[in-house]
Amino acid sequence: MSTSILVHAHTDARRSQVDATDVVLTGDRPTGALHLGHYAGSLRSRLALQGQCAQTLLIADLQALTDSSGRAAHVAQHVTEVALDYLAVGIDPTQTTIAVQSRLSALAELSVLYLNLVTVARLERNPTVKAEVELRGFERDIPAGFLCYPVSQAADITGFRATIVPVGDDQLPMIEQTNEIVRRVNRMAGARVLPECRALLSSTPRLPGIDGRKASKSVGNAIPLSATPDAIRELVHAMYTDPGHVRASDRGRVEGNVVFAYLDAFDPDRAAVNELKERYRAGGLGDTLLKRRLEGVLDALISPIRARRAALARDRAYVMNVLREGSDRANATTEAVLRDVRAAFSLEVR
Numbered sequence: 019m020s021t022s023i024l025v026h027a028h029t030d031a032r033r034s035q036v037d038a039t040d041v042v043l044t045g046d047r048p049t050g051a052l053h054l055g056h057y058a059g060s061l062r063s064r065l066a067l068q069g070q071c072a073q074t075l076l077i078a079d080l081q082a083l084t085d086s087s088g089r090a091a092h093v094a095q096h097v098t099e100v101a102l103d104y105l106a107v108g109i110d111p112t113q114t115t116i117a118v119q120s121r122l123s124a125l126a127e128l129s130v131l132y133l134n135l136v137t138v139a140r141l142e143r144n145p146t147v148k149a150e151v152e153l154r155g156f157e158r159d160i161p162a163g164f165l166c167y168p169v170s171q172a173a174d175i176t177g178f179r180a181t182i183v184p185v186g187d188d189q190l191p192m193i194e195q196t197n198e199i200v201r202r203v204n205r206m207a208g209a210r211v212l213p214e215c216r217a218l219l220s221s222t223p224r225l226p227g228i229d230g231r232k233a234s235k236s237v238g239n240a241i242p243l244s245a246t247p248d249a250i251r252e253l254v255h256a257m258y259t260d261p262g263h264v265r266a267s268d269r270g271r272v273e274g275n276v277v278f279a280y281l282d283a284f285d286p287d288r289a290a291v292n293e294l295k296e297r298y299r300a301g302g303l304g305d306t307l308l309k310r311r312l313e314g315v316l317d318a319l320i321s322p323i324r325a326r327r328a329a330l331a332r333d334r335a336y337v338m339n340v341l342r343e344g345s346d347r348a349n350a351t352t353e354a355v356l357r358d359v360r361a362a363f364s365l366e367v368r
């Protein structure tokens with residue numbers, strides 16, 4: 019499966035940041051279909067990393083349950099949906115391991131061990147957890163599993179001895195907390211049992227939803243990776259531009275303009291986009307023309323993804339097999355790490 023057509027921007031800078039001995043681990047909660055925000059923020063960098071070093075993508079179904087336990091069936095169903103999204107954008111399971119978190123029992127045991135190295139106060143201070151607790155209105159009724167998910171994420175990362183974690187900036191506190199746990203384990207063991215990891219941030223700023231707010235799987239303001247041409251047209255048509263730009267002749271604002279955010283992220287012709295920005299700022303460029311260009315760019319990006327996704331969706335047995343083989347391979351890795359961490363805790367060697 020060729021991926022080169024899909025990786026058309028922002029990849030060269032990343033190449034130099036990783037070497038062949040690095041181990042890349044990242045994951046997604048299977049709570050909905052992936053969208054263009056995921057493509058710009060993480061899928062594209064995973065495609066660029068593919069083949070350069072070991073890489074595992076973890077479908078984090080257990081983590082999804084920490085705030086969606088009432089939607090367990092929904093989460094289970096989306097494990098395959100996320101796998102389909104990965105394969106459709108060009109993740110190649112012979113080069114990138116795709117594994118399901120709940121099938122890796124070593125990760126659960128690592129989490130239990132690590133819980134002894136972390137205080138509740140430290141978890142409550144984690145800015146990502148704090149922000150999500152506020153967003154969801156949990157207050158003191160926060161599920162204990164949710165409060166502790168940074169620990170489970172540390173298990174995910176260290177379970178693969180990952181050195182590189184490509185994530186959005188909202189996940190930086192997770193990396194910090196993981197490295198604290200790594201240092202504690204290594205101190206206990208008196209040896210470097212686990213490597214510290216570093217985040218690899220996307221070079222594209224967070225892609226907004228079509229309304230200019232945070233793009234979300236559930237709010238309906240994101241463009242799904244499998245959007246039909248009609249849906250693309252409608253979503254682009256509804257995009258927030260500049261409310262002060264009423265007539266084409268008016269001067270327009272580029273900053274905060276969602277259409278330009280998407281053109282910046284996906285239009286391969288940077289020079290043309292820069293020229294459009296100048297014309298828009300000066301006045302004389304209408305939203306319709308701009309949106310038509312974006313529609314073309316998104317159609318070209320999404321069409322092959324949609325076609326591959328549809329073909330793969332007809333071959334469930336193949337997708338199941340990818341998940342089974344990937345999880346088996348990942349299991350061997352995480353079990354070996356667990357043996358070493360158990361030893362650091364002076365637990366019997368199994």
Ligand code: TRP
Pocket residue numbers: 043044045046047076078081171174175183185189
């Ligand atoms: N917390 C990540 C998210 O919300 C998903 C995730 C789970 C993850 N395990 C991970 C990311 C390990 C990086 C590494 O999207």
